[in-house]
Amino acid sequence: MKNKQFIMWCTTLLLAFTAVNAQKKAKNAPIFSNVVYEGMDQVYKDNPLKENEFYTPILQGFYPDPAITRKGDDYYMVCSSFAVFPGVPIFHSKDLVNWTDLGGVLNNVDEFNPHDTGISAGVYAPGITYNPHNDTFYMIVTAFSGGLGNIIVKTKDPKQGWGSPIKLDFGGIDPSIFFDDDGKGYVVHNDAPDKGKELYSGHRVIKMWDYDVENDKVIPGTDKIIVDGGVDLSKKPIWIEAPHLYKKDGSYYLMCAEGGTGGWHSEVIFKSDSPKGPFIPAPSNPILTQRYFAKDRENKVDWAGHADLVKGPNDQYYGVFLAVRPNEEDRVNTGRETFILPVDWSGEFPVFENGLIPLEPKLEMPKGVDNKTGQDGFFPNGNFTFKDDFSADKLDYRWIGLRGPREAFIEKAKNGLKILPFETNIKEVKPTSTLFHRQMHRSFSFTTTLEYKPKSEKDLAGVVALQNEGSNYVFGVTKKDKDYYLVLAKNTWPRRQGEIISETLASVKVDVKEPIKLQIKANGDKYEFNYSSNGTDFENLGGVLSGAILSTDVAGGFTGAMLGLYATSGNDIQPNK
Known part of the structure; x- marks a missing residue:
């Protein structure tokens, strides 16, 4: 019992230290707002519901x-x-x-x-x-x-x-x-x-x-x-x-x-x-x-x-x-x-x-039941759009953490949500400062507005598409010398052993004086990473990419792909020369 209490005490101390360290970085924390997840699967377009029907999967x-x-x-x-x-x-x-x-x-x-x-x-x-x-x-x-x-x-x-x-x-x-x-x-x-x-x-x-x-x-x-x-x-x-x-x-x-x-x-x-x-x-x-x-x-x-x-x-x-x-x-x-x-x-x-x-x-439908999915607080299914500006008093449960509570790295801001950056990055088997939403459709878009000015090349904030620590895409803003860059990187883990290989696929200089919109978009196996500097017109970075590393059968394991709002002060992604 004493040993268990000691372990719990150490865990609490470690989390408290992590939280304090994150609070120190709060002044340089990115702010995310206006997140929109939209599902666009063809199967639901081809099979509209009649009054007495509902969709499966239910989750x-x-x-x-x-x-x-x-x-x-x-x-x-x-x-x-x-x-x-x-x-x-x-x-x-x-x-x-x-x-x-x-x-x-x-x-x-x-x-x-x-x-x-x-x-x-x-x-x-x-x-x-x-x-x-x-x-x-x-x-x-x-x-x-x-x-x-x-x-x-x-x-x-x-x-x-x-x-x-x-x-x-x-x-x-x-x-x-x-x-x-x-x-x-x-x-x-x-x-x-x-x-x-x-x-x-x-x-x-x-x-x-x-x-x-x-x-x-x-x-x-x-x-x-x-x-x-x-x-x-x-x-x-x-x-x-x-x-x-x-x-x-x-x-x-x-x-x-x-x-x-x-x-x-x-x-x-x-x-x-x-x-x-x-x-x-x-x-x-x-x-x-x-x-x-x-x-x-x-x-x-x-x-x-x-x-x-x-x-x-x-x-x-x-x-x-x-x-x-x-x-x-x-x-x-x-x-x-x-x-x-x-x-x-x-x-x-x-x-x-x-x-x-x-x-x-x-x-x-079971007799006597009305389909209210996506209404009155009920979980949606089929094609749907989920919007969040983080103004609600309570964060929606569909936002989740990885290896630790989301409350350890989030802080409500006037115009959105702050992600307090941990020093760990997405490739480490540790809690990361990433707020995740499950990928729920084969074809979807996931769009957010980012307000962020990194102080060094160790700072990065943006979005990720992740299957595991060694199978993911990172799309975010970082700094190199005196310039700011939007970078797209691919992390892969050959045969799921040894070191994770990081590859910068594309980068572009950006102006961080104004918020930037970041978007992950997929049509089946084809994934795109887009950005907008004016809030309206999107440009693609990196072309059309395969979603293979985001699939269970390629990446291994038992989970599905997740889409995250990500910040780190332990970045190692560099812009292309």
């Missing part, structure tokens, strides 16, 4: 690994966040169509601090469950930072925040928790086979533990493998994971992802008369996948799996799951997104309706 952009629960008419859904802060985004809905962003579950940096974590570590694959026996919500997740491991947090009301993380004594990943009718609790998760019993690469198992509800811990010695390998071990299935346990009509159902998060991803289901098995796979597996269809199909949705079920309006079951929407080069820049489908559970096993044919962008 566009980097919102993977959804899990969902229900209390009465309230639905709560969580997703993976990796090294983004706050951790584990959470949304609320009354009808599974209109969602409100509640921020992040893990929002206390003293308790969850991914400051030295690779962008695809942090926390991932959460589970969320409401326990009616004690009127409590549980969020359980694997945390790859600060030595946390598998943790659980609780609350009576997700809208009012969550308790402190409770460390659980088991390994593996992708945990979820289930409460039976008798009040007993069980934790299921992905793990490696017992030592010496791994049969092939990708061989995994699903384990179960009894859960001590009174003391919030797994009960030692109760662990049991309930699925070995997957549906058919003889076929060497890979990456059985993301387990969720349900009870219906006296029987127990275990639903898992199988095939890995990629082109062979799927969802499978097992049944048992006991929560501890044996679990028998359904003869109709998989119950959701997109792996069998033509690679060049129109409006392709792929990688479907990692699902969770909930009984929705009118007692109709629904399933939320992840999938991707590749661009014309089959690259995944928007990352893994949260989709939804109705589920037919009229027979013995649940089946995702139309989940075994190419997925469509629209669904029929």
Whole structure:
């Protein structure tokens, strides 16, 4: 305990020092204003909504690994966040169509601090469950930072925040928790086979533990493998994971992802008369996948799996799951997104309706529900425009930090938002002074107005398009000798090892006496970086560039591309000679 308190004290001291250091630089901090993100995907233009329809994905952009629960008419859904802060985004809905962003579950940096974590570590694959026996919500997740491991947090009301993380004594990943009718609790998760019993690469198992509800811990010695390998071990299935346990009509159902998060991803289901098995796979597996269809199909949705079920309006079951929407080069820049489908559970096993044919962008609304997405504070989907002049008292939750809280480097200004520059730059595995917005469309523009006068070549402020620390574009204003330059640089990480290679692609002298507009614009795989000195007419810098380094399949990892307002006093980008 003393050691933990010392670590927390050191963390708090480090953050305080960083904040003080940033405050010293506040006088030279850039001011960003009038941010406009506009989505322009052709699929939504070609498929306008009718009165009784809504779009899926329901959460566009980097919102993977959804899990969902229900209390009465309230639905709560969580997703993976990796090294983004706050951790584990959470949304609320009354009808599974209109969602409100509640921020992040893990929002206390003293308790969850991914400051030295690779962008695809942090926390991932959460589970969320409401326990009616004690009127409590549980969020359980694997945390790859600060030595946390598998943790659980609780609350009576997700809208009012969550308790402190409770460390659980088991390994593996992708945990979820289930409460039976008798009040007993069980934790299921992905793990490696017992030592010496791994049969092939990708061989995994699903384990179960009894859960001590009174003391919030797994009960030692109760662990049991309930699925070995997957549906058919003889076929060497890979990456059985993301387990969720349900009870219906006296029987127990275990639903898992199988095939890995990629082109062979799927969802499978097992049944048992006991929560501890044996679990028998359904003869109709998989119950959701997109792996069998033509690679060049129109409006392709792929990688479907990692699902969770909930009984929705009118007692109709629904399933939320992840999938991707590749661009014309089959690259995944928007990352893994949260989709939804109705589920037919009229027979013995649940089946995702139309989940075994190419997925469509629209669904029929649940009866009695109105589509208010993008209105009245509900999260938007489809094509939409998000504008922010930072005049609101509260910063919108869709603005996020990386490896640390956004509050450590932002300060409200009279005409916008100050970004207090850290000495770290975008290539370092440390908190950066960057305010991020997810890329939520294949075709979009992201435009902001920058007021900034750098003092030296170490100073830079502008925008970034980022997949990870070694796969990004930087577009910003810096100084060289007595002149000011707008520079466009590309950071790449060959084979994701060794040093990151920085290349200045283009630069131009600019006058910093007046604000400058910066814009990132994409049409599928084609990205452009534009600027305007007069606030109206845009000029391109660097030509048309490939978005390959912003795609998951090229850059690696589990996140999607993010667009950021960036400042640093540790710049190493130089203008072209």
